[in-house]
Amino acid sequence: MKKKTRVAALALTLVLGTGTAALAAGNLVNIAVNPGMKLSIDGEAFVPTDVNGKEVDVFAYNGTTYVPIRAISEAFGKAVSYDASTQTAVIQSVLPPYDPDQVDYVLSVAPETYTDENGNPQTWYNGVGYEFRWWLPEEQQNSSFTVKQVSGQLPDGITLVGDHLEGECQGVAEADVTFTVTPRNGEAVTRTLHFQFVEPSEFAVAPIILWGKVGDTVDRAGINSFYDGIFYTADDLTADREIPGASPIGTQEALDALAEYGLSLDYEVQENEDGYRWADKYLTGTFTQATDGWVKISIPVYATAGSSNPDFPMEENFWYANDADGNPYVVSGTVDVYLNIVGF
Known part of the structure; x- marks a missing residue:
């Protein structure tokens, strides 16, 4: 807005x-x-x-x-x-594009067509899932509840199944769908899901909206992005994304602007029982100065996916995802951060 x-x-x-x-x-x-x-x-x-x-x-x-x-x-x-x-x-x-207490983002990428080792064309569909239990207070998340779709139309391929969403992204789409979650004992919660499905070459990430007062601590404010590898934000700025360690022009300036308010972009590597590794990306720090209203800081980044290959280290600026021609497979875009910090 x-x-x-x-x-x-x-x-x-x-x-x-x-x-x-x-x-x-x-x-x-x-x-x-x-x-x-x-x-x-x-x-x-x-x-x-x-x-x-x-x-x-x-x-x-x-x-x-x-x-x-x-x-x-x-x-x-x-x-x-x-x-x-x-x-x-x-x-x-500058105003935030949405109220994070009222809206949540669901991100995905349209199907990708590729040729397998036998020369046959194949299509990769990205799965989409969403759990509504997280809308409820912690003490109610494991109890029974109902989910009702109030307004809007789900993108093709996505279905409400009982208390959650599941399906596969069928193509580029953008939609706002409102749901009400009602626990057996407790008040109903109504929120809107913003579905943003983009082309494989595009960057899907939700804006980050933070507010508070000088001295408040920001403890791992998560960044909701479809790409679960780390973001590439090297100090050695170059516009050539095929060079290991490259970052888009303007990245360091944006990180410096973020640091003026006491914040930094960080990540922590995670691994599941199947050996798949990804990165939890987040903002962290302590607000150091007021903003005089809302300010917007856009951080240009490259992004890629996680990996199940144990030979690929999950390290910042290590290119491990390659396309059919052997070139680094990454997408570029911006992480938009909206801040409103008061001085008292």
């Missing part, structure tokens, strides 16, 4: 640019400006940068000071995008 403020692009021609030329009536016009101005926000020096981290000039022209709209908006906790169809810059207040 985001509040939007739409601003006519014509009025922002100089603000959106980083040079000394402005667009007027479809023509490029050279102007003389006074560059090198400095900014201070709430008593602290502020150096605006572009999306690649390059410093952007602040300048004056005809008695008006022009600043880059993206940098200054983000400094005040706003998100900026551009609607090319209407030539409109859109400034958005």
Whole structure:
């Protein structure tokens, strides 16, 4: 959920640019400006940068000071995008996309087709399951209860069976389905499941929403992702994901931003009785400063699946999943973290 403020692009021609030329009536016009101005926000020096981290000039022209709209908006906790169809810059207040007390994510990936060792085409379907007992207080989770679908339509291949969901992902889908869970002795709980089934090449992860006050401890805030291997977040940033140890551009900057609030992205390797290993990924730490409302930190990562092969170590930045051509098989995307920390 985001509040939007739409601003006519014509009025922002100089603000959106980083040079000394402005667009007027479809023509490029050279102007003389006074560059090198400095900014201070709430008593602290502020150096605006572009999306690649390059410093952007602040300048004056005809008695008006022009600043880059993206940098200054983000400094005040706003998100900026551009609607090319209407030539409109859109400034958005950052708000969480959902209430984690009311909504839970169910993630999966559409079927994948591959060729087996005999040259025959095969299709891999990802199983989908969900246990409703976790909606109930701990003392009621092992008692009898009923589940009723209140609204919405389940994606193809997914079925409510008694007190749980089961099935296989049949394709790309997105749906909101509301259920009510009623224990034998206790109050009913109503929540919504947000189903997000994506292409095999896409990244499926639920946003992380945290709030509290300075000094509060965040103890393993789990990250709900379809990919159960670790996230790849090396310090040695490179855009080439085929290089072992690679991470998307911007990862370290996002981790640094997270650290400013006392948080870090971590993981713990798990293994079941069948020898399958995966990673529980989570945020941990102690809130160190207030946010002045909601802020959003997007962490670019690569992700892959767990492994049953004992020869493959579950270590950060070790590529062990390969495609048919022997190239590392990973997907990339962002983990969006929403924070609202108060100072008292």
